Amino acid sequence: MNKLLYRVFTYMLFAIFISLILVSSIEMQLLDNGKFLERELIAPKELSVFYNFINDYVNLRGYVEGHTLSELMTTSVNEIDKTYQLNDIVAIYSSDGKWLPDSDMSIDLTNAKKYYEINNNPILRILLPNQLPKDYYLSQAKTLDRKEVFVVTSYGNFGYETLNKCIAIIYKMRFFTIILALLITFVPVAISLAVSYLIPLKRLRRAADTIAVGDLNFNIRTQGLDEIKELGKSFEYMRRELEESRKREQYLKESHQQLIANMSHDLKTPITSVKGYVEALLDGKGNNPERMEKYLKTIQSKTIYLNAMINDLFLFSQLDLGEYTLEKKLWDSAEFIKILMEPIQLWVEDAGWHFEIRTPIPKAPLYIDMMRISQVMENIVQNSLKYATMPGNLTVECAITNHYFCVSMSDTGIGISQDALPYVFEPFYREDDSRSQKMGGSGLGLAICKKIVELHGGQVKAESELGKGTKITLYFPLGHY
Ligand code: ATP
Ligand code: MG
Numbered sequence: 386m387n388k389l390l391y392r393v394f395t396y397m398l399f400a401i402f403i404s405l406i407l408v409s410s411i412e413m414q415l416l417d418n419g420k421f422l423e424r425e426l427i428a429p430k431e432l433s434v435f436y437n438f439i440n441d442y443v444n445l446r447g448y449v450e451g452h453t454l455s456e457l458m459t460t461s462v463n464e465i466d467k468t469y470q471l472n473d474i475v476a477i478y479s480s481d482g483k484w485l486p487d488s489d490m491s492i493d494l495t496n497a498k499k500y501y502e503i504n505n506n507p508i509l510r511i512l513l514p515n516q517l518p519k520d521y522y523l524s525q526a527k528t529l530d531r532k533e534v535f536v537v538t539s540y541g542n543f544g545y546e547t548l549n550k551c552i553a554i555i556y557k558m559r560f561f562t563i564i565l566a567l568l569i570t571f572v573p574v575a576i577s578l579a580v581s582y583l584i585p586l587k588r589l590r591r592a593a594d595t596i597a598v599g600d601l602n603f604n605i606r607t608q609g610l611d612e613i614k615e616l617g618k619s620f621e622y623m624r625r626e627l628e629e630s631r632k633r634e635q636y637l638k639e640s641h642q643q644l645i646a647n648m649s650h651d652l653k654t655p656i657t658s659v660k661g662y663v664e665a666l667l668d669g670k671g672n673n674p675e676r677m678e679k680y681l682k683t684i685q686s687k688t689i690y691l692n693a694m695i696n697d698l699f700l701f702s703q704l705d706l707g708e709y710t711l712e713k714k715l716w717d718s719a720e721f722i723k724i725l726m727e728p729i730q731l732w733v734e735d736a737g738w739h740f741e742i743r744t745p746i747p748k749a750p751l752y753i754d755m756m757r758i759s760q761v762m763e764n765i766v767q768n769s770l771k772y773a774t775m776p777g778n779l780t781v782e783c784a785i786t787n788h789y790f791c792v793s794m795s796d797t798g799i800g801i802s803q804d805a806l807p808y809v810f811e812p813f814y815r816e817d818d819s820r821s822q823k824m825g826g827s828g829l830g831l832a833i834c835k836k837i838v839e840l841h842g843g844q845v846k847a848e849s850e851l852g853k854g855t856k857i858t859l860y861f862p863l864g865h866y
Contacts, residue, residue, distance in 0.1 A: 392581075392610075396574040404566030408559055585613045589620055601628040640811070647813035651694060651827055655687040662687075697829040701812060704836035711754035711840055715864060718749040718790055722783060725759060729766050737776035738769075747785045750864040757837045764830040765794050765857050773798035777854070785863070789843065793858035801849035809847050810835040834859075 585608045592605045601624055607617030662680045671677035703709040726742055733740045769779055777797030784791045801809060805816040812832040834857075835845045842862045849855040 392577065393574070396570060396577070400567055400570035400574070403570050404563045407566045407569075408562045581608075581610045582613060584608075585617060589613075589617060592620055592624070596624060596627065601631060644812055647828070648698065651813070652691065655691050655694075659684050659687045659691075694827045694829070697827055697833060701829050701833050701836065704833065704840065709840065711757060711837075713752040713754050713841070715866070716751045716753050716755070718751055718783065719746045721751055721753055721755070722746050722781070722792070724755065725762055726781060728759075729762055733766060733770070733779050736770050739776075739778045741778065741780045743780065743782040746783045747790070749785055749790045750866045751790055751861050752864045753841065753861065754837075758841075761834040761837050761859065762794075764834050768830060768857075769794065769796035769798055769855070772855075788863050789860040790863055791858050791860050793856055795854060795856040797854040800851040800853050801847065801855055802851050806847055806849055810845060831857075 588606065588608075592603075595603065603624075605617055605621040605624055607614045607621065662684050665671060666677065666680055671680050700709070722742065730740045730742075766779065773796065778795075779797075780795045782793045782795070784793075801816055805814075808814045809816070810831050813828040814832075815828040831845075831847075838845050838859050838861070844860040846858045846860070847855065848858070
């Protein structure tokens with residue numbers, strides 16, 4: 386708002402400045418050619434004497450500034466008298482009654498009289514202010530050395546009333562000129578205010594109306610004064626936030642729907658096959674013991690899968706709803722890795738893989754729910770073993786970066802394509818649906834890992850190259866001993 390006041394103030398100063406220039410230039414114009422006054426006055430002849438005199442008076446003042454007063458007295462005054470035959474035109478004396486023919490001299494009135502008599506100047510009469518007759522008027526001026534002087538002038542032939550009329554006209558004209566100047570300057574002020582204040586505000590109001598009816602798909606332009614620009618930026622920020630949250634909401638809605646669709650599909654397939662085998666058994670198709678065993682084994686494996694999946698789903702929904710509470714304990718990083726990796730090493734080596742933990746393990750205090758993080762590691766290692774064509778290497782590496790303790794597990798499996806990589810932590814995401822299903826994956830493993838690590842205040846990251854392998858890194862915030 387300050388800027389606005391500053392601008393209005395500047396425009397006001399500008400208006401005053403323009404008014405002054407206009408007033409003085411118009412006044413000069415009028416005095417120069419007198420057309421305006423001529424129209425207004427009855428006796429143009431008298432008038433011409435008047436404004437010619439005014440012109441000379443102006444010149445006279447100029448003369449005062451440029452020359453000594455004695456020069457002024459002997460040249461201008463005589464000339465004025467000769468040209469306009471106005472009697473008793475000028476006398477110049479100081480306010481203390483001293484006549485001032487020259488700023489260096491201080492001659493009293495008697496001497497002055499003498500001086501002019503000597504110089505044979507009959508037209509000059511010396512008058513004190515209280516001696517001024519009715520038809521004379523007095524104006525003030527200053528000499529170069531800042532001494533005050535008075536110019537005494539007779540109204541001449543055209544008289545006191547005419548002069549007053551002229552003066553009234555000049556005042557009237559001055560008033561209208563000021564109004565005109567104010568109007569002229571008001572137009573840019575009004576335009577500037579409209580451009581920098583009203584138009585952007587109107588635009589913001591329209592934007593608010595548009596947002597109110599739910600349309601967020603537009604940009605709010607930020608224009609105008611700083612304050613308005615800030616307001617515009619806030620509006621644009623608010624619009625973008627709303628747009629983002631709407632997108633998020635939409636995404637959540639869609640992913641929720643997708644989740645339900647995936648869940649039903651994943652549950653339906655094994656249940657259908659269990660149902661089929663049970664019906665076959667009931668129909669007596671399992672009279673052959675070998676076949677019966679095969680049916681029962683299939684039913685068993687399907688129910689194991691269903692059970693695991695329901696457990697995963699239950700855990701995932703608890704984590705997703707934030708209803709799961711961790712049982713964290715303070716661990717030393719080396720001890721944590723040792724306890725975590727011992728069973729994994731056995732498992733991996735039993736599967737024919739080469740297992741390595743890179744040392745040294747950086748020392749750090751960590752708050753960990755060991756049970757849950759073991760589950761996370763199992764999910765990750767299970768993937769490494771599952772998504773590999775043959776046994777390879779599994780390497781564990783630990784580091785401390787940016788206040789996080791990082792544990793990464795790199796395998797030499799089939800890898801994940803760059804297109805799929807951003808989605809592997811999404812629930813039910815499987816890069817190759819048919820292959821994963823064959824391998825018994827539900828697509829919840831990494832989603833659960835992510836939720837558990839995030840519940841620890843950490844993060845997960847996946848890097849991979851097709852045909853080379855995958856690296857999953859877990860970041861845990863550092864604790865305090
Ligand atoms: P679940 O773990 O629930 O049994 P899943 O293994 O299919 O099922 P995630 O563990 O979440 O699900 O993994 C998601 C997908 O990421 C997998 O289907 C697979 O395509 C890919 N993936 C994960 N880890 C690896 C890996 N180490 N190598 C190659 N692909 C992987
Ligand atoms: Mg998995």
